[in-house]
Amino acid sequence: MRIFIISNRLPIRIFRNEEGKIEFQTSEGGLATGLNSLNTSYEKHWIGWPGMYVDSKKEKAAITEKLSEKNFHPLFLSARQINYYYEEYSNSTLWPLFHYFYSFIEYDKRYWETYKEVNSLFAKMTLQFIRPGDIIWVQDYHLMLVPQLLREAMPDIIIGYFHHVPFPSYELFRVLPERAELLNGLLGADLVGFHTSDYMRHFISAVRRVLKKKAYLDVISLDRRKVLVNAFPMGINYKKYHDAPLNSEVKKYYRELNKTYGNLKLILSVDRLDYSKGIIHRIKGFSQFLSDYPEYQKKVSLIMVIVPSRNKVLRYAKLKRQIDETVSSINGIYSKINWTPIYYFYHSLPFEELCALYHRADVALLTPLRDGMNLVSKEYVAAKRNRPGVLILSEMAGASIELDRAIIINPNDIEQIEKSILKALTMPVNEQKQRMKEMQKMVDNHNVQKWAASFVEELVKTNKMNKKINDKVLVPEITSVISRKYASAENRLLLFDYDGTLSAFYDRPEDAYPKKDVISLLRYLISDKKNNVMIISGRDRHNLEEWFGKTGMDMEAEHGAAYKRNGVWYERESKIKWNREILKILNAFVDKTPGAHLEEKETALVWHYRGADQWIAGIREQQLVDTLISPCSRLGLQIMRGSDIVEIKSPEFTKSSGIREVLNNNTYDFILCMGDDVTDEDMFRVLPNKAFTIKIGSMSENARYNMPDQSEVLDFIKKISSKKSDA
Numbered sequence: 132m133r134i135f136i137i138s139n140r141l142p143i144r145i146f147r148n149e150e151g152k153i154e155f156q157t158s159e160g161g162l163a164t165g166l167n168s169l170n171t172s173y174e175k176h177w178i179g180w181p182g183m184y185v186d187s188k189k190e191k192a193a194i195t196e197k198l199s200e201k202n203f204h205p206l207f208l209s210a211r212q213i214n215y216y217y218e219e220y221s222n223s224t225l226w227p228l229f230h231y232f233y234s235f236i237e238y239d240k241r242y243w244e245t246y247k248e249v250n251s252l253f254a255k256m257t258l259q260f261i262r263p264g265d266i267i268w269v270q271d272y273h274l275m276l277v278p279q280l281l282r283e284a285m286p287d288i289i290i291g292y293f294h295h296v297p298f299p300s301y302e303l304f305r306v307l308p309e310r311a312e313l314l315n316g317l318l319g320a321d322l323v324g325f326h327t328s329d330y331m332r333h334f335i336s337a338v339r340r341v342l343k344k345k346a347y348l349d350v351i352s353l354d355r356r357k358v359l360v361n362a363f364p365m366g367i368n369y370k371k372y373h374d375a376p377l378n379s380e381v382k383k384y385y386r387e388l389n390k391t392y393g394n395l396k397l398i399l400s401v402d403r404l405d406y407s408k409g410i411i412h413r414i415k416g417f418s419q420f421l422s423d424y425p426e427y428q429k430k431v432s433l434i435m436v437i438v439p440s441r442n443k444v445l446r447y448a449k450l451k452r453q454i455d456e457t458v459s460s461i462n463g464i465y466s467k468i469n470w471t472p473i474y475y476f477y478h479s480l481p482f483e484e485l486c487a488l489y490h491r492a493d494v495a496l497l498t499p500l501r502d503g504m505n506l507v508s509k510e511y512v513a514a515k516r517n518r519p520g521v522l523i524l525s526e527m528a529g530a531s532i533e534l535d536r537a538i539i540i541n542p543n544d545i546e547q548i549e550k551s552i553l554k555a556l557t558m559p560v561n562e563q564k565q566r567m568k569e570m571q572k573m574v575d576n577h578n579v580q581k582w583a584a585s586f587v588e589e590l591v592k593t594n595k596m597n598k599k600i601n602d603k604v605l606v607p608e609i610t611s612v613i614s615r616k617y618a619s620a621e622n623r624l625l626l627f628d629y630d631g632t633l634s635a636f637y638d639r640p641e642d643a644y645p646k647k648d649v650i651s652l653l654r655y656l657i658s659d660k661k662n663n664v665m666i667i668s669g670r671d672r673h674n675l676e677e678w679f680g681k682t683g684m685d686m687e688a689e690h691g692a693a694y695k696r697n698g699v700w701y702e703r704e705s706k707i708k709w710n711r712e713i714l715k716i717l718n719a720f721v722d723k724t725p726g727a728h729l730e731e732k733e734t735a736l737v738w739h740y741r742g743a744d745q746w747i748a749g750i751r752e753q754q755l756v757d758t759l760i761s762p763c764s765r766l767g768l769q770i771m772r773g774s775d776i777v778e779i780k781s782p783e784f785t786k787s788s789g790i791r792e793v794l795n796n797n798t799y800d801f802i803l804c805m806g807d808d809v810t811d812e813d814m815f816r817v818l819p820n821k822a823f824t825i826k827i828g829s830m831s832e833n834a835r836y837n838m839p840d841q842s843e844v845l846d847f848i849k850k851i852s853s854k855k856s857d858a
Contacts, residue, residue: 133174134587136166137257137277138270139217141179141203145194153183153190155197162270162295166583173266173587174202178257181205184213206256208249215245221273222441224307229272229296230407230501233303235446243309247276250316254280263287266587269320271295276312279319287598291590292320293363296503297529298330301337301746310341318344318353321593324363324586326504326529331362339745345829352829354839355604356597363586364533365504366578372513373571375486384487392491395470396431396556399492401485401507402499404440404477406450409498409525409542411457414473416498416548418461421472424553429470431556433496434488438479451477489514494555496523498542504529508537512570519563521555522570523548533573536566600830603837605847613803613823614851620801623661624793626814628786629668629675631774631807632827635841638742640670640730645678652845655854657684665793667691667786669778669810671732672700690780690810691788692734703784709736712762713779716755724751734780741775752777773808774828787813794818803851805844 142163144156157163166175181198185191191207198205208216220242227235254277261267263285269277269292278290294317304310314337317323325331335346345352349360375381388397398417402408417433437454441447458475465472480488489495495511505528512522512534522537524530531539538551617623627633630643633653637643645653656664665685668675672688672695679686686695693702709731717729717738726743729736738755740748755777756770763770769782786806794817804814807827815824815833826834827841838844848854 132172132264132266133176133261134166134266134268135176135178135257135261136268136270137253137274138162138177138179139221139273140182141177141198141205142166143181143198143201143203145181145183147183153194166268176202176204176260178204178206178253178260180208180213180217184208184210204256204260206252208252212245212249215242216249217273218441218444220246223444225272226296228303228307229299231297231299231303232406232501233306235406236306238308247312250274250276251280253277254284257281258284261285261288265289266590267291268293268587268590276316277319279316282319289590289594290320291322291324291586292317293324293586294330294334294503295326295365297501298325298333298337300333301340304333304337305341310337314338314342318342318351318358320358321356321597322586322590323358323360325360326362326364327532328362330503330529331360335360336746339749343745356600357593357830359589359593359596361589363582363589364529364577365506365582366574366580367506367509367513368580369509369513369575369578372486372489372510373516373575375483375514376490376516378483378486380483381487381490384484385491388487388491392432396427396494397492398431398433398494398496398552398555399436399488399511400433400496400498401436401438401488402497403438404442404447404451404454406446407499407501409500410435410437410450410454412500412542412545413496413498413548414454414457414461416545417473417496417552418465419545420549420552421461421465423549427556428465428472429467432470432472432474434474434476434492436476436480436485436488439477485510486514490516490518492520494521494523494552496548496552497528498523498525498540498548499528500525500542502528502530506530508534509574512567512574515567515571517564519560520567521558521563522567523551523555533577534570536569600837603830603835605825605836605838605843609836610847610850614853616801616823617803617851618853620799621661622797622799623663623801623803624797624799625656625662625664626790626802626804626806627664627666628806628808628811628814628827629666629670631841632805632844633666636741636774638726640739648845650682652848652854653679653682653684656848656852657682659852663793663797663799665789667789667806667814669735669737669773669786669808676700687786687789689732689734690786691784692781694789703788710762710766713759713766713768716758716762717779720751720755720758724748727751736779738777739775740777748775771810773810778810785813786810787817790814790817805838807841 142158144158146154148154181194185207195205223237224242253274266289267281278292281290338344338351339346351358400413402410421428442451458473462472489511497505497508499505508522508524508530522534524534524537524539525542526539527542538554540547540551630636633649634643656662666679667687669690670688672693675686675688691703693700717736720738721727721729724740724743724747727740729738759770763779768779771778802818802822804818804822805825806814812831812833815831818824824834825836825838827838827844830837
């Protein structure tokens with residue numbers, strides 16, 4: 132199999148040397164490491180921007196040829212595209228939004244248009260290389276539209292997407308004018324992955340509330356397939372960092388650190404320059420610690436490593452200046468002849484130097500205000516080996532969920548940062564080692580190799596599920612077969628659910644009355660003496676009689692509790708006198724769920740929530756079912772979840788009750804049954820294998836076929852019955 136990784140940047144650094152010639156340097160980032168560790172049976176390809184503006188056609192050709200040796204396929208962008216798509220929309224609109232810095236968002240319609248343009252370029256380039264059966268794995272927020280663009284062009288390919296930054300709550304995400312387009316873009320994937328369950332939950336909530344899509348647990352249901360959403364915490368190359376202190380070069384730097392800092396306790400922080408990293412809060416917390424605990428002066432120092440990032444952008448330049456001034460101020464106040472409180476390095480460090488620092492540092496102080504994962508915390512844990520050390524970690528970092536043996540803090544609380552430093556410096560060595568040992572085990576078990584392999588395994592499994600769904604979709608060829616069987620049959624049984632099948636759903640059930648085209652179609656079917664037509668519905672008999680009584684057809688009401696044969700209504704059970712406790716519970720949930728209402732039937736109670744906000748309805752539905760379990764169990768009543776309803780009824784009768792009688796009383800050479808709800812599964816189960824059972828909307832394990840959209844139902848029935856469209 133071939134796997135194509137689509138990311139903003141290729142895992143290689145391209146730059147011009149002093150002589151103006153282009154040089155190549157392989158990236159050793161976590162993503163590249165993880166994907167390179169995938170099963171060797173995969174032929175790996177990578178599509179992305181080479182990271183440098185190139186204008187010369189000759190240089191583009193040379194770069195393309197050189198990179199193709201590694202199966203890297205560069206997409207060259209213009210200076211405008213780099214600026215508007217990458218610097219502006221990706222990093223000045225989406226980045227602050229995803230990191231909860233709403234006031235930092237810079238919006239311009241030109242940025243969004245260029246973002247769409249570049250996403251389209253990525254999709255078009257990918258389509259030049261891929262073929263059916265390939266796996267496409269799209270990476271991160273720069274390319275949120277790519278999955279859907281690829282899906283539209285090649286519906287059968289396997290597409291995954293991973294979001295490497297936080298996904299914000301619905302209340303924040305909804306401010307984006309392009310919120311629907313971005314969500315639809317991601318729903319082109321079979322599998323959407325996040326670092327934590329919180330981000331996953333926020334995404335599903337946004338999809339439900341913005342796009343009004345159905346979502347149950349971790350599955351979003353679309354017309355012809357499902358999208359799985361899951362959490363895959365990204366790891367590191369554990370062995371690489373854990374074994375680094377054994378490297379001779381790392382040992383050399385470690386000795387130099389001991390020589391330079393002697394017996395000083397070292398607190399280490401490593402960040403990229405960014406306002407989301409909480410750098411100023413951290414410095415202030417350390418300053419307050421020195422002020423409140425002067426006995427630690429000359430005994431402990433903070434080493435800050437900040438990797439330059441976007442320092443030409445005004446906001447980042449301002450942050451850099453603020454950091455410089457704050458560090459200088461603190462060093463000016465507390466410095467002694469042989470002691471500096473804060474050692475500040477504004478540049479990246481080679482791997483060997485960084486690992487020596489990890490191994491030597493007594494404390495790692497990582498306080499991002501919001502961070503998708505924070506792999507530095509895992510690198511520190513791995514590189515400690517058997518040395519004691521304490522990790523102080525922000526609860527806003529995705530890694531905090533896994534590294535729960537760290538000292539977890541609120542990064543906005545300066546006093547808590549101060550107290551955590553004291554706790555770390557006074558923690559017994561045995562406790563430090565025990566905590567570190569537990570975290571090392573977790574980081575080792577959930578390494579980057581496992582992250583990549585787990586995602587791809589889940590992606591392939593999800594795609595197979597979608598293929599199974601598509602295999603059941605009612606295609607024209609199957610419709611033609613059903614039409615021929617219908618034409619040759621002498622005694623037909625036609626069974627139809629109503630709401631969601633013959634009629635679309637409405638927020639108010641009374642608005643779903645049968646329109647002229649439905650009545651016309653039913654009369655046409657009934658007029659054929661070879662047809663036995665029956666509506667089987669959860670609606671009460673009075674409702675069905677009012678709507679369909681004049682047609683003369685047989686009906687089943689309230690899931691088989693009442694039925695009509697040859698113009699006469701019968702009951703299979705007597706009316707239920709509803710328990711006051713149950714009515715009180717249902718009415719209470721109506722009151723606290725705006726848009727919900729209660730329908731009281733003779734043999735069933737139905738709590739409708741189609742008109743309610745989907746997020747609150749999802750919570751209320753589960754709460755209602757939990758509350759009803761005890762009283763319904765005592766009274767022998769059944770709780771049924773349907774399409775935006777919760778129904779309480781007797782378990783004695785189902786939609787299959789009447790069908791069994793009909794099947795026993797006659798023999799049919801053609802049976803068609805159509806329904807959309809979980810209650811219709813009873814019908815599908817009892818019908819013979821030769822019956823044409825069709826589930827509307829979501830897929831059914833019991834129905835032979837699936838019709839994704841209710842709007843197709845009437846045309847399908849007309850087609851197989853040869854009814855001409857109404858004028």
